[in-house]
Amino acid sequence: PCEVSWRIDIVSRIDPLAALQPLLPELAARAAEMEEVRRLPADLAQKIAATGVFRMVTPKVFGGLESSPREMVEVTEAAARANASAGWCMMIAATTAINAAYMDAEFASAIYGDPMAITGGVFAPMGRAEVAGDLCRVSGRWSWASGSANCHWLVGGAVLLADGKPLLDAAGAPRHRMMLMPASAVSLHDTWHAAGLKGTGSGDMSVTDLEVPIARSVSLVSDTPRALGPLYRFPAFGLLAVGVAAVAAGNARAALDAAAAAVRGRRAMGSGRSQAERATVQASLAMAEAELGAARAGLLAAIDRAWVEAERGPISLAARAHLRIAATHLVRRAADVCRSAYDLGGGAALYLESPLQRRFRDAHAMTQHIMVQPAIFELGGRVLLDLPTDSSML
Numbered sequence: 001p002c003e004v005s006w007r008i009d010i011v012s013r014i015d016p017l018a019a020l021q022p023l024l025p026e027l028a029a030r031a032a033e034m035e036e037v038r039r040l041p042a043d044l045a046q047k048i049a050a051t052g053v054f055r056m057v058t059p060k061v062f063g064g065l066e067s068s069p070r071e072m073v074e075v076t077e078a079a080a081r082a083n084a085s086a087g088w089c090m091m092i093a094a095t096t097a098i099n100a101a102y103m104d105a106e107f108a109s110a111i112y113g114d115p116m117a118i119t120g121g122v123f124a125p126m127g128r129a130e131v132a133g134d135l136c137r138v139s140g141r142w143s144w145a146s147g148s149a150n151c152h153w154l155v156g157g158a159v160l161l162a163d164g165k166p167l168l169d170a171a172g173a174p175r176h177r178m179m180l181m182p183a184s185a186v187s188l189h190d191t192w193h194a195a196g197l198k199g200t201g202s203g204d205m206s207v208t209d210l211e212v213p214i215a216r217s218v219s220l221v222s223d224t225p226r227a228l229g230p231l232y233r234f235p236a237f238g239l240l241a242v243g244v245a246a247v248a249a250g251n252a253r254a255a256l257d258a259a260a261a262a263v264r265g266r267r268a269m270g271s272g273r274s275q276a277e278r279a280t281v282q283a284s285l286a287m288a289e290a291e292l293g294a295a296r297a298g299l300l301a302a303i304d305r306a307w308v309e310a311e312r313g314p315i316s317l318a319a320r321a322h323l324r325i326a327a328t329h330l331v332r333r334a335a336d337v338c339r340s341a342y343d344l345g346g347g348a349a350l351y352l353e354s355p356l357q358r359r360f361r362d363a364h365a366m367t368q369h370i371m372v373q374p375a376i377f378e379l380g381g382r383v384l385l386d387l388p389t390d391s392s393m394l
Helices: 002-012 016-029 031-037 042-051 069-082 084-096 105-112 236-264 279-312 317-344 346-350 355-366 375-384
Strands: 119-132 135-142 153-162 176-182 187-189 204-213
Touching: 016 031, 016 042, 016 069, 031 084, 031 355, 042 084, 069 084, 069 236, 069 279, 084 119, 084 236, 084 355, 119 176, 119 204, 135 153, 135 176, 153 204, 176 204, 236 279, 236 317, 236 346, 236 355, 279 317, 317 346, 317 355, 317 375, 346 355
Parallel strands: 119 153
Antiparallel strands: 119 135, 135 204, 153 176, 187 204
16 A cells, blocks of 8 residues: 555656656657558657656556646647657557546556556457356457557457347447457557558457456446546546547647748749748738637637536536537648648648658548547537437547
């Protein structure tokens, strides 16, 4: 008990943004390397883990930080501004740790008590889990396992079965849970040949007939968090959407910085003036700046509203809907901003050495994440119109 209390006291005083700051130049400098190897290098993963930022969502009782969502946005933005793929891997590892708040304490402590532990995986129920008493026999293959090569534990969503038939919930839908599996028991497949976020190593993973204790599984839909505090009253899917939006915002910020640098240094054809002196360039940059700033402000306002409610008790359905709408809006506007920045870069932006083409690709890869797809607007709109809504994913 003394050792645990000491660790909590030390870790909880970490300023994650200040801890990450010295590492940002290296993250930026190794962006091309990450694209080449298509993953977060192991030494970088260890350096990030040592800053404590992977533990922003981990409960304090397990030595985590329990950072506020606003703080998580600031830290994730900073990482993504340096290197979007690194920021993405950091965000996935951090948000996956919310499982510790829902899990049996014995198993959660064994996994998340290690300050250097890295977890990741896939929520989607692409696997199956045959239930036999206190154990599940899990098989499946999951796509988009970001950062999986550096993880010690991996999560895979699985439909629960009994005698080969799906177990159903009260509404008649198949029940599913996320199974936490030791990385040593999971096969990783080199399938990540993608246009954007190339450095995230988001390949496939699979297991066959792996025994997992049911107490080492989590349902973010039907389970109630065991950990107390406002962070765990915050909607889990909303927190993930906020993380995606934070990566998008940091990436777009870097794209605008790169575009401004490009036009300052480029001369207009047939003119001695820089491109920066052209009115159309000035207006385009200013409009992109306004678009990003407004969308980011909207997300922070939605976070603040939900956080105030979380500090008092449960978060209202309206606040949860506004949070998801704002996160989705920011991700999609950030992609538009990166397109504007790419256009400002001119023909030079086409070349691989230009950061603008990478920012453009990364931004549009983010728009494909299920937490921020256009269907979220329909879901949020139903809430705004007081229509019957399945809010389990809000």
